[in-house]
Amino acid sequence: MASKKITEKGKDATGDTKNLDKGVQGDNAKTENLAPHTADSTGEFLTTNTGLKINDDQNSLKAGDRGATLLEDFILREKITHFDHERIPERVVHARGSGAHGVFKLYDSLAPVTKALFLNDTKTETPVFVRFSTVAGSKGSTDLARDVRGFAVRFYTQEGNFDLVGNNMPVFFIQDAIKFPDLIHAVKPEPDNEIPQAASAHDTFWDFISLTPESSHMIMWAMSDRAIPRSLRMMEGFGVHTFRFVNAEGVASFVKFHWKPLLGVHSVAWDEAQNISGKDPDFHRRDLWDAIDSGAFPEWELGVQIVPEKDEFKFEFDLLDPTKLIPEELVPVQRIGKMTLNRNPDNFFAETEQIAFHLGHVVPGIDFSNDPLLQGRLFSYTDTQLLRLGGPNFQEIPINRPLVPVHNNQRDGHMRQTINKGKTSYSPNFIGGNDPRQAKEAEGGFVTYPERISASKVRARSKSFFDHFSQARLFFNSQSDPEKNHITDALSFELGKVKTVAIRERMLAVLAQIDKGLAAEVAYSLGLHIPENIGEQLNQNIPADGDPADYASLQVEGSLSKSDALSMANTIKNSIKTRKVAILAADGVDGKTLNTLKSAIEAEGGIVEVIAPRLGFLTSVNDEKIHVDESLLGAASVLFDAVYVPGGTNSVATLAADADAVHFLNEAFKHCKAIAADGDAIQVLEATYFSKKIENDEGVIVRKNIRDLSAQFIAAIKQHRFWEREKPRKIPA
Numbered sequence: 001m002a003s004k005k006i007t008e009k010g011k012d013a014t015g016d017t018k019n020l021d022k023g024v025q026g027d028n029a030k031t032e033n034l035a036p037h038t039a040d041s042t043g044e045f046l047t048t049n050t051g052l053k054i055n056d057d058q059n060s061l062k063a064g065d066r067g068a069t070l071l072e073d074f075i076l077r078e079k080i081t082h083f084d085h086e087r088i089p090e091r092v093v094h095a096r097g098s099g100a101h102g103v104f105k106l107y108d109s110l111a112p113v114t115k116a117l118f119l120n121d122t123k124t125e126t127p128v129f130v131r132f133s134t135v136a137g138s139k140g141s142t143d144l145a146r147d148v149r150g151f152a153v154r155f156y157t158q159e160g161n162f163d164l165v166g167n168n169m170p171v172f173f174i175q176d177a178i179k180f181p182d183l184i185h186a187v188k189p190e191p192d193n194e195i196p197q198a199a200s201a202h203d204t205f206w207d208f209i210s211l212t213p214e215s216s217h218m219i220m221w222a223m224s225d226r227a228i229p230r231s232l233r234m235m236e237g238f239g240v241h242t243f244r245f246v247n248a249e250g251v252a253s254f255v256k257f258h259w260k261p262l263l264g265v266h267s268v269a270w271d272e273a274q275n276i277s278g279k280d281p282d283f284h285r286r287d288l289w290d291a292i293d294s295g296a297f298p299e300w301e302l303g304v305q306i307v308p309e310k311d312e313f314k315f316e317f318d319l320l321d322p323t324k325l326i327p328e329e330l331v332p333v334q335r336i337g338k339m340t341l342n343r344n345p346d347n348f349f350a351e352t353e354q355i356a357f358h359l360g361h362v363v364p365g366i367d368f369s370n371d372p373l374l375q376g377r378l379f380s381y382t383d384t385q386l387l388r389l390g391g392p393n394f395q396e397i398p399i400n401r402p403l404v405p406v407h408n409n410q411r412d413g414h415m416r417q418t419i420n421k422g423k424t425s426y427s428p429n430f431i432g433g434n435d436p437r438q439a440k441e442a443e444g445g446f447v448t449y450p451e452r453i454s455a456s457k458v459r460a461r462s463k464s465f466f467d468h469f470s471q472a473r474l475f476f477n478s479q480s481d482p483e484k485n486h487i488t489d490a491l492s493f494e495l496g497k498v499k500t501v502a503i504r505e506r507m508l509a510v511l512a513q514i515d516k517g518l519a520a521e522v523a524y525s526l527g528l529h530i531p532e533n534i535g536e537q538l539n540q541n542i543p544a545d546g547d548p549a550d551y552a553s554l555q556v557e558g559s560l561s562k563s564d565a566l567s568m569a570n571t572i573k574n575s576i577k578t579r580k581v582a583i584l585a586a587d588g589v590d591g592k593t594l595n596t597l598k599s600a601i602e603a604e605g606g607i608v609e610v611i612a613p614r615l616g617f618l619t620s621v622n623d624e625k626i627h628v629d630e631s632l633l634g635a636a637s638v639l640f641d642a643v644y645v646p647g648g649t650n651s652v653a654t655l656a657a658d659a660d661a662v663h664f665l666n667e668a669f670k671h672c673k674a675i676a677a678d679g680d681a682i683q684v685l686e687a688t689y690f691s692k693k694i695e696n697d698e699g700v701i702v703r704k705n706i707r708d709l710s711a712q713f714i715a716a717i718k719q720h721r722f723w724e725r726e727k728p729r730k731i732p733a
């Protein structure tokens with residue numbers, strides 16, 4: 001999408017006024033739909049909003065050079081007024097986000113299951129915009145909060161926009177939309193003192209969760225390392241709900257959507273996440289931006305799990321229950337295409353902030369299931385945009401406009417952009433030839449899947465939703481030992497911040513339903529016992545006239561005891577692309593080994609930064625000048641994936657005596673990262689607390705020969721982390 005300069009309102013750089021027409025419906029049908037709205041000020045004069053060239057933007061209009069300021073100053077007033085109105089309400093959830101443009105390319109046609117053209121035509125590249133987010137925090141909160149991540153993708157297809165508004169976890173906390181405001185009120189900062197920001201570790205959240213056993217499965221995910229990703233580029237994405245595909249013959253099947261990152265699924269340590277929040281609260285946003293900016297485009301494969309309609313009741317759980325996933329062992333994920341994010345937004349507000357996702361943005365061939373959470377979302381998203389974006393014309397904002405033409409009889413309202421021609425804005429009409437007209441199904445008209453429903457009108461929940469613990473247990477059992485430890489620690493941390501002991505105890509009773517060992521470890525850490533007989537009091541989600549016995553959790557013994565796809569330990573570990581490696585050095589460093597290792601890392605797509613006691617240049621032992629990227633004061637080990645210490649007598653002596661350098665290494669070891677040192681740099685390692693432990697640690701490589709060292713270091717970085725290091729759990733900070 002080429003950008004076009006707009007110098008004066010309605011005129012492009014050549015003085016052509018053709019852009020004046022761009023608001024007319026039908027003229028916006030081109031793929032460059034965003035272009036007429038972009039403005040590039042390079043080489044242009046400063047103007048007011050009416051295009052008047054401004055002569056003095058430094059001084060307001062005054063009576064004499066010492067004032068007073070005159071009300072007449074329309075330039076001052078226009079500028080300040082606009083500034084006063086710059087903010088819009090942030091999203092009530094998912095306020096903190098980062099976005100990017102990209103493309104989606106289909107591998108093979110899915111015509112047998114869906115008639116959606118962008119999933120049929122392997123030649124089309126569908127433009128996409130993705131917004132990643134955290135859920136609980138405000139717009140300015142840290143990226144590294146323990147939280148679910150939003151993973152919302154808009155496909156600008158040839159049949160209109162399709163929004164896949166998912167998360168990085170495949171299930172959700174609640175089963176019915178009516179509980180969503182309760183969940184969110186509970187997790188947001190507490191209403192009396194607005195504490196804590198972007199954190200679930202407080203009483204109201206766990207109060208709600210402890211009384212809502214349907215959240216058990218999601219709690220296992222949220223307390224796992226999935227909630228603290230290493231990068232937005234290293235997260236899976238899930239549509240969560242079961243959707244419906246419909247083919248050209250009208251045959252429907254159920255479908256679950258997945259995004260599989262080609263860099264694998266990786267996370268950081270919780271202690272590290274908390275440090276990153278201080279050192280660089282924009283860590284994920286910056287990482288995404290830098291990767292795209294450097295041409296290391298993030299990629300995901302789109303996967304689908306397809307269940308024929310006749311198999312709807314074949315599972316031990318209900319496909320409509322959003323607290324359940326379909327284990328990949330039962331229904332494999334077919335990878336059907338690839339999404340590549342290849343362009344950063346030009347303007348955060350205009351694109352990332354103003355994009356208005358909605359589950360109801362679908363195309364023919366994609367339809368909904370009756371999942372009660374999904375059904376509620378179909379109401380919420382448009383409603384929230386009306387408040388957030390200020391009126392009914394938010395679909396006309398460039399980032400929200402589809403690539404295809406929009407024609408209907410909707411008119412007027414705040415900030416209307418479209419200049420509709422003609423006399424008619426109603427249907428049927430004779431004057432306008434009854435246009436715009438309805439499209440037959442064969443002409444691409446959307447026809448809702450005519451699912452047969454015969455039922456009584458009730459406020460109720462299906463009994464098939466009542467097994468709250470089997471999949472929570474399946475998830476926990478599928479984790480590696482370090483992952484299980486991290487879940488135990490996360491629960492101990494979070495519940496440790498809860499002040500009300502009764503809430504802690506009730507949570508222990510919930511955990512005991514999932515795994516007795518887990519509950520016992522958390523109980524130990526909290527200094528409590530698992531209470532007895534709380535089990536039956538757990539579920540408060542019952543109507544006033546309901547009988548608690550009718551709402552008791554069911555315990556269905558699942559046929560699957562373990563699912564490999566649920567553990568990050570089984571993810572791809574074959575690349576160091578975009579991994580950040582710190583080289584600690586000082587004057588007198590062995591420049592040859594430094595450069596050899598740097599080149600080896602960069603050849604594999606890794607990113608290297610030289611960190612030294614001060615900025616500027618280092619002088620190597622051979623008098624070579626080496627550029628310093630960060631000083632030890634400004635750098636932090638938590639912002640890197642691995643660290644290397646080259647030799648050189650003076651450099652090594654300086655670093656061994658530098659507390660920041662030693663701390664850098666200690667922290668990298670604590671966070672289970674790959675560490676390498678030349679044979680004569682061992683003196684620096686000896687200053688660390690872990691120098692005695694390196695013999696048995698695969699992730700710490702100390703060699704004389706730089707070639708072997710490079711190869712082994714790269715192999716270690718590919719492993720991401722050496723979590724086994726934590727086992728004795730005696731790593732000091």
Ligand code: HDE
Pocket residue numbers: 091092093094097131132133149150151152165166167172176177178180238239240241322355356357373374376377380381382384385
């Ligand atoms: Fe959302 N959600 N949600 N949600 N959600 C919003 O819409 C809502 C749910 C998700 O980057 C809001 O535009 C209800 C599940 C993402 O702009 C709001 C319910 C999943 C984003 C809203 C849910 C999501 C949102 C706030 C329960 C995973 C960010 C701002 C019925 C499948 C989109 C906005 C972006 C945003 C409502 C549950 C994902 C208020 C009522 C389940 C990724 O409309």
